[in-house]
Amino acid sequence: MDRLPGFSGLTAFYAAARHGTLTAAARELNVSQPAVSRRIAALEADLGCALFDRSRKPVKMTQHGKDLLKALHGGFGQIESAVGQIRQAARGKVVSVTAPSGFVGFWLIPRLGELDAAFPDTTIRIISQEYGEAVRPGDVVIRFGFRDDTEETRLLGDAVYPVASPLYLEKRGMSGRDYDFGRMTLLTMEAARSHWHDWPSWFASAGLTMPGGARVLDFTSYAMLVNAALAGQGVCLCWDGVLDSFLETGAMTRLQGPEAVSPRGYFLSARDGLAAEQHVRDILNWIAVAGQK
CATH class of the missing domain: 3.40.190.10 (Periplasmic binding protein-like II)
Incomplete structure (x- = not known):
């Protein structure tokens, strides 16, 4: 396992990257601006690469710097979360x-x-x-x-079924009881292929053949996918109980008929x-x- 750099260098870089200036970073860390600069220089020497491109003003992060900042966001974010939780619990x-x-x-x-x-x-x-x-x-x-x-x-339940905006169905001359998957846009999630139900696995579980004419739009999160469905961009899959608030208000309509039952x-x-x-x-x-x- 590689040795981790010194904590002072990491905190100096993290502060400078977030604030955009050494002055603001020094103010946050309660040290002088030259001290922040020295800590970042020592970190770069330890890593063997530049984290900031200083050849022009204002300085910008190099790709190595962006990669490190992304990692620190996750690490420091978890630390901040834990500290906040401990402080709140103490009160x-x-x-x-x-x-x-x-x-x-x-x-x-x-x-x-x-x-x-x-x-x-x-x-x-x-x-x-x-x-x-x-x-x-x-x-x-x-x-x-x-x-x-x-x-x-x-x-919640174990059934998985399709839902869509009533406006989307109306524009296509369809309803929750009378519809054609082959003329729909199927909204799916990138992670669904191994983690969720995507459309091919849902059709197979429901004992159906996925229509060849359907268009598929792919998203990286379920929230994005549902918002697209609410905006009338297509039909999405719903785990029983998750979208009840939209079904109860009429913002979404459940497509009657086949459903899949999942152990997930x-x-x-x-x-x-x-x-x-x-x-x-x-x-x-x-x-x-x-x-x-």
Whole structure:
């Protein structure tokens, strides 16, 4: 394993990269500007490459600098998150809930007012986790995938079905009961090929053949995909329960007919399992009950 550079050099580079000037970085770190410059120079010497292109003004980061900044964003972000969580916990009851970004945006946020009202003495902290990002575990963990722990509780249903905006269907002379996949744009997610249901796997699971005439649009996140569907750009797949708020208001229409049943789903657990503190278990139980409604 490669030896890590000195922490002072990394913090100096991180501050300079975020603020854009050595003066602002020095102010944040409470040191002199020359001290910041020396720390960055020592870091570059240690790494054996330039992190900033100083041949022109204003200086710009090199590709090596951009790569390091991206890594530091993740590392320092997790440290900042942990420190904030520890400080909040020291002031009172705090429960952090980690969940995939799509679940947070489309299931948890619409219920956040009810959750907050049910626990007025507890600070609830939501950590949105995009698929593929470094794990940032909360006290209550909601993850997507296969069940792998007997202490996990499955949330929502196991059916996967297509939904679309009524306006999208109307423009194509279709409805939730009368439609043609071959004349639709199918919205899918890049990560779905190994992690989710993409359209080919959904058609196969539903016992259907994917039509050759359908156009496919690919997205990198479920939130983007759903927003595209809401904007009338195509039809997307929905895990039972995730988009209920849109189906109830009529912003989305479920296409009646075939559905797939998947062993994958959203699973709920406490980070410390059965040893979790009571206020953590209370939040977990509230989410579990809400997920069955």
